[in-house]
Amino acid sequence: MSIPAPAVPRTLTCRAILFDMDGTLVDSTRIVEQVWTEFAARYGLDCAEILRTSHGVQAIDTVRRFAPAGADATGLAAELGAMERVRTLGIVALPGAAELLSILPGNAVTLVTSADRILADIRMEAAGLAMPATAVTADLITHGKPHPEGYLRAAELLGVAPAEALVFEDAPAGIAAGLAAGIRTVAVGPNTGPLPDGVLHINDYSSVCATVETDADGSPTISIRL
CATH class of the missing domain: 3.40.50.1000 (HAD superfamily/HAD-like)
Structure with a gap:
């Protein structure tokens, strides 16, 4: 050997x-995946694809890429940001x-x-x-x-x-x-x-x-x- x-x-x-x-x-990682999983579930999106491409990218850019047409991307990104700010466990x-x-x-x-x-x-x-x-x-x-x-x-x-x-x-x-x-x-x-x-x-x-x-x-x- x-x-x-x-x-x-x-x-x-x-x-x-x-x-x-x-x-x-x-x-x-735990919190990031929680937030994007909830976002994907809300709109019936492919969570695995979102997680694959969202790491290291600004939230607004990911929202613009995946949110349904006509969605308020700025408002959604702000909402996701607010969710992340109150989650620190882990x-x-x-x-x-x-x-x-x-x-x-x-x-x-x-x-x-x-x-x-x-x-x-x-x-x-x-x-x-x-x-x-x-x-x-x-x-x-x-x-x-x-x-x-x-x-x-x-x-x-x-x-x-x-x-x-x-x-x-x-x-x-x-x-x-x-x-x-x-x-x-x-x-x-x-x-x-x-x-x-x-x-x-x-x-x-x-x-x-x-x-x-x-x-x-x-x-x-x-x-x-x-």
Whole structure:
């Protein structure tokens, strides 16, 4: 019987890290599936197809895609958002996420999420994670993932070029957004779909190590060992 060779440690160096939230830092799968299951049942829609395509995408975009003709998409998205805000049971941080965030300098981290700011605050708190000082939420951008706007905005806010940043994402739409922004992207968890060439994968952050060095001008250089 052959024994697989141990994985070679992979180290990436960057000046800023941009995290998605749901599925990447926070496990909110139970609630997300509850809400979309109820939405699908109301209109007799294919719930499996909605769940397959909704991860990482703004709720309004999913509603517009699946809601019956003539439905008030904006009103439905607002209703779904209100449902999500009062459901926190079962929300937890991904293993190692809190430890990694505690190591990273605050001026080099941004949350880039398809949730609005209110929901992002609720879910991060429910998971016991500190909200980064900088966050790009759905209410701050015009185009949601897979469009790169959110990640480009995040890099700009942190004052780094896309090539100097690193994205952590869990869903195909978010991975596509990171790559479209010209940012190296690491896929997280089991729901990434087929990975584009060059995209590394981790199950969670339990084996991720980070070291930070600071330049004379205060700019950090982060080494991430996956």
